[in-house]
Amino acid sequence: MSPKKTIQKGPEANERWDLRLYVAGQTARALAAFANLQKICEEHLPGQYHIEVIDLLKHPQLAKGDQILAVPTLVRKLPEPVRKIIGNLSDTEKVLVGLDLRPRS
Amino acid sequence: MVKTRKATSSVPRLEKCPTGIAGLDEITEGGLPRGRPTLVCGAAGCGKTLLAMEFIVRGIVERGEPGVFLSFEETAEELAKNVASLGFDVDDLVRRKKMAMDYVRIERSEIQETGEYDLEGLFVRLAAAVDSVGAKRVALDSVEALFAGLPSEAILRAELRRLFRWLKDRGLTAVITGEKGDNALTRHGLEEYVSDCILFLDHRVINQVATRRLRVIKYRGSKHGTNEYPTLIDEHGLSVLPISSLGLSFPVSQKRVSTGVPRLDTMLGGHGYYLGASVLISGMAGTGKTSLAAAFADDTCRGGRRCLYFSFEESPEQIVRNMRSIGFDLENWRKKGLLRFCSVRPTLYGLEMHLAAIHKLVRDFEPRAVVMDPITNMMSIGQIDEVKAMLTRVIDFLKGQGITSLFTSLTGGGSSLEQSEVGISSLMDTWLLVRMMESAGERNRLLYVMKSRGMAHSNQMREFVLADDGISLIDVYVGPGDVLTGSARLMQEAKDQAEALAAGRSEQARQRELEREAASLEAQASSIAARLAAIEAERRLAREAGRERQEQAEKEKRGLAAARKADRARSQA
Known part of the structure; x- marks a missing residue:
């Protein structure tokens, strides 16, 4: 994957993006969220991101740490500050805003 | 499950x-x-x-x-x-x-x-x-x-x-x-x-x-x-704090406890309050409610039972000092741990905190008697209904524990004497009323029993006197005109005594007069008797003389007869 600098107000070049997607089981909503996320990351954070999918049905104790209520929830662990985005990530614009990849209007 | x-x-x-x-x-x-x-x-x-x-x-x-x-x-x-x-x-x-x-x-x-x-x-x-x-x-x-x-x-x-x-x-x-x-x-x-x-x-x-x-x-x-x-x-x-959670199923006792005033015991069927009863003493300011409460506390402690005294107006020291002046040594009981005071201003906290404090203290101290003096002060922190509800709960609680409770209630100047301000008299088993009686430039205390459930109690008023040696109840003077108390009673009593004395004296005089008369009559009677005796004696003498003469005459007659027959009879004469 060759880095292409096509991001409007992109992240720092070598910044590592650590993302966690919390789901509860392999629901349609969860699968959609994962697909949406991967698409956005490929487009805006190629080679810089790491996605960890956590199934709360398998690891319920992990919900506490990131204060997860809603599923799916995407948590941006790095870079700081922590951001949370809930929903199936179908609204790309909102996801970009939520991840600070686009300035809030 | x-x-x-x-x-x-x-x-x-x-x-x-x-x-x-x-x-x-x-x-x-x-x-x-x-x-x-x-x-x-x-x-x-x-x-x-x-x-x-x-x-x-x-x-x-x-x-x-x-x-x-x-x-x-x-x-x-x-x-x-x-x-x-x-x-x-x-x-x-x-x-x-x-x-x-x-x-x-x-x-x-x-x-x-x-x-x-x-x-x-x-x-x-x-x-x-x-x-x-x-x-x-x-x-x-x-x-x-x-x-x-x-x-x-x-x-x-x-x-x-x-x-x-x-x-x-x-x-x-x-x-x-x-x-x-x-x-x-x-x-x-x-x-x-x-x-x-x-x-x-x-x-x-x-x-x-x-x-x-x-x-x-x-x-x-x-x-x-x-x-x-x-x-x-x-x-x-x-x-x-449910008001009526306890219902009305208290254990009742036939036992009695002394009021601390012997004659008051007498008024209450001879034995005082029932054990575990609720007692209300109401009256105007300065009528001696606290003194009656102290008498009860004193007697409870004297019997070796614990007494808890809630005072909402006076500090413990003040009560101790004041009650010493009428002969109750409360300090002694306090030192022996039989008497505990709890003096707080009612306004310190809300009604239910008071209730909680009462519950807690009663549970800790386990008294046999509780005095609350005066409950009317609670009025300053709640509506009448709330205070009544709270007191209902207090009474319920204490009755449930078999604790005799005594409450004093201050009657305001304007309101009727026989109306307890908090309207709790109906909750009480015994209600004593102390009132002032004004007459002849004096105020004197009168005590009577308004009600006392389950016992034959006196219907009479008593004069209630606070002296150095405690409380005493004195019969009032019930004359034809009025009920007399205080010095009016004393005066009336003195007057009665004087009259009695005077009456006594004239009686003695009359007695003596009669004695004299009797004596003189007796003297007369004896002189008459003497005369009668003399007369009788004379009559006897006279009778004897008469008989002798007759005998003499008989004798002479016989001599005469003899002489008539012969000269011998004449010579014999």
């Missing part, structure tokens, strides 16, 4: 889940509905969180039912610290795997909503917590925080409905707290989802005194108390 309680009918009764909160289980007749959610609503600071926490902690400690506390407002550490002051060691319960705590924090600013979602995360967390301890009880405090934290109300409402359904399906007894709304029970209409049982907590300030109250708004499938019950939070946590 299914315990059938007295399965007389085939239809299973609603099973209750005791909260362990004093009083609450009484008004709900056993506790909250088991396996169902209960909504606890009220304004900020009314004790919702405490109620939820006590429900969980007491469930573990008293019933051995593990619980989960899910907090949306405070962290577990904060909560543990807050309730530590009430003697709950939450950390220990968590360590022993009896209790699970989870703090659910939602920060609106951190959350971006993008598309569909649900609250399965919350369910997962709750389920994990429930499973980790095998919980039977759950507290959610307060779910409404979700409304502030999550953008989509529609999803939230659907999820809440699912949550309450989920709790029910798992057979969890849940307490859900909610903030009071403007025109609804809760701000976000939680009552819509929780329809089995709703408790309402209230904290309002009347006459600058804050009062907590609890009301059961709804309890589906169960009888419950419908009133607003005073509630208090003290070092033992929350307690609800």
Whole structure:
């Protein structure tokens, strides 16, 4: 994957993006969220991101740490500050805003 | 888990889940509905969180039912610290795997909503917590925080409905707290989802005194108390004080206790008050109510029994000093630990705190007699009805313990003497009335028994005198005109005495006169008798002389006869 600098107000070049997607089981909503996320990351954070999918049905104790209520929830662990985005990530614009990849209007 | 309680009918009764909160289980007749959610609503600071926490902690400690506390407002550490002051060691319960705590924090600013979602995360967390301890009880405090934290109300409402359904399906007894709304029970209409049982907590300030109250708004499938019950939070946590929880089933005693005034005992059928009775002494200022109370306290202690004295006007030292002046050495009993004073201004705290203080002291000290002097001061901190309700509870409580209670009540200048201000006379078994009688430039005390249930009591008024050696009751002078007391009575008595004396004297004189007369008559009688005797003697002499003459004459006659026959008779003559 060759880095292409096509991001409007992109992240720092070598910044590592650590993302966690919390789901509860392999629901349609969860699968959609994962697909949406991967698409956005490929487009805006190629080679810089790491996605960890956590199934709360398998690891319920992990919900506490990131204060997860809603599923799916995407948590941006790095870079700081922590951001949370809930929903199936179908609204790309909102996801970009939520991840600070686009300035809030 | 299914315990059938007295399965007389085939239809299973609603099973209750005791909260362990004093009083609450009484008004709900056993506790909250088991396996169902209960909504606890009220304004900020009314004790919702405490109620939820006590429900969980007491469930573990008293019933051995593990619980989960899910907090949306405070962290577990904060909560543990807050309730530590009430003697709950939450950390220990968590360590022993009896209790699970989870703090659910939602920060609106951190959350971006993008598309569909649900609250399965919350369910997962709750389920994990429930499973980790095998919980039977759950507290959610307060779910409404979700409304502030999550953008989509529609999803939230659907999820809440699912949550309450989920709790029910798992057979969890849940307490859900909610903030009071403007025109609804809760701000976000939680009552819509929780329809089995709703408790309402209230904290309002009347006459600058804050009062907590609890009301059961709804309890589906169960009888419950419908009133607003005073509630208090003290070092033992929350307690609800049901007015009539004790009912009217007191143990009654035939034993009597002395009033401390011998003649008053006599007035009350000869033996004083009934053990465990409630006694009211009412009267105007300065009529000696406190002195009568002190006499009772003194006598109780003299018998080696403990007495608890609540004084709402005077300090213990002042009472001790004042009562020493009429011969009661209360300090002595105090030192021996038989008498304990509790002197507080009524305005120090609200009525239910007073009630709680009374309960606590009585439980600690275990007195056989309680004096409250005067109860009318309570009027300054509550409405008449509230004070009456509170005193009803005090009397109920004391009677239930078989403690004799004596209350004094100050009658205001304007009101009728036979009307006790707090209107509690009907609650009392014995009612003594002390009044002032003004006459001849004096005020004197009069005491009488207004009523005394279950004993033949005197209907007479007594003059009530406070002297150096105690209290004494003196018969009043009931003359043809009026009832006399004080110096008027003394004067009347002196006058009576003088009259009696004078009457006595004239009687003696008359006696002597008669004696003299009798003596003189006797003298006359003896002289007559003497004369009679003389006359009799004379008559006898005369009779004898007459007989001698007759004999002489006979003799001469015979001589004469002889002489007539011969000269011999003549010579014989």
